[in-house]
Amino acid sequence: MINILDKKFTPLISREVIESRIAQIAAEITKDYEGSCPLFIVVLNGAFLFASELVKRTALSCEITFIRLASYSKTMSTGSVREIIGLDDNITGRDIIIIEDIVDTGLTMAQLVKQIENLNPASVAIATLLHKPDALKTPIEIRYTGFDIENKFVVGYGLDYDGLGRNLDALYVLA
Ligand code: IMP
Ligand code: MG
Numbered sequence: 760m761i762n763i764l765d766k767k768f769t770p771l772i773s774r775e776v777i778e779s780r781i782a783q784i785a786a787e788i789t790k791d792y793e794g795s796c797p798l799f800i801v802v803l804n805g806a807f808l809f810a811s812e813l814v815k816r817t818a819l820s821c822e823i824t825f826i827r828l829a830s831y832s833k834t835m836s837t838g839s840v841r842e843i844i845g846l847d848d849n850i851t852g853r854d855i856i857i858i859e860d861i862v863d864t865g866l867t868m869a870q871l872v873k874q875i876e877n878l879n880p881a882s883v884a885i886a887t888l889l890h891k892p893d894a895l896k897t898p899i900e901i902r903y904t905g906f907d908i909e910n911k912f913v914v915g916y917g918l919d920y921d922g923l924g925r926n927l928d929a930l931y932v933l934a
Pocket of ligand 1 (some may be wrong): 805813816824859860861863864866867868912913916918919920
């Protein structure tokens with residue numbers, strides 16, 4: 760059991776299990792993208808640990824870039840509109856692999872994929888460490904998933920609770 764601010768969390772997935780699963784995904788990506796030079800787009804902040812573990816085990820010629828998603832005050836009926844900060848790389852004609860920490864409702868990812876597709880890439884695939892299938896609100900095709908988890912709040916391995924817990928080397932779930 761660990762405490763972060765007012766909440767208690769219990770261990771969910773150990774570092775060893777996380778890292779062996781990431782190694783499997785890296786091997787799949789290495790096979791699937793043989794002969795291509797994909798561009799990994801890492802969604803900050805949460806995906807930083809997953810991304811570093813994944814890309815260092817991927818035996819490909821590749822490029823890596825980082826973005827943030829900022830909600831701006833203008834909202835539409837569908838909810839908050841999110842703007843991509845930092846995407847100045849040339850996407851056109853590239854094989855894109857988005858690296859995300861978690862797909863929860865999927866709304867963030869759906870918007871991101873749409874915005875990247877507008878830049879005419881050759882392909883777009885999603886790699887997410889975690890996925891909560893029961894929370895999904897919009898259909899989304901995820902090519903690489905580390906773990907499907909229950910619809911409960913988790914921290915660690917890059918994911919935070921109010922800014923804290925990202926440095927934990929394993930995943931914890933709200934007790
Ligand atoms: P979505 O648009 O609902 O899929 O939101 C995804 C984003 O919400 C992720 O990129 C995370 O930053 C955050 N998030 C969703 N679930 C959790 C969780 O259990 N722990 C920490 N952050 C989460
Ligand atoms: Mg995130």
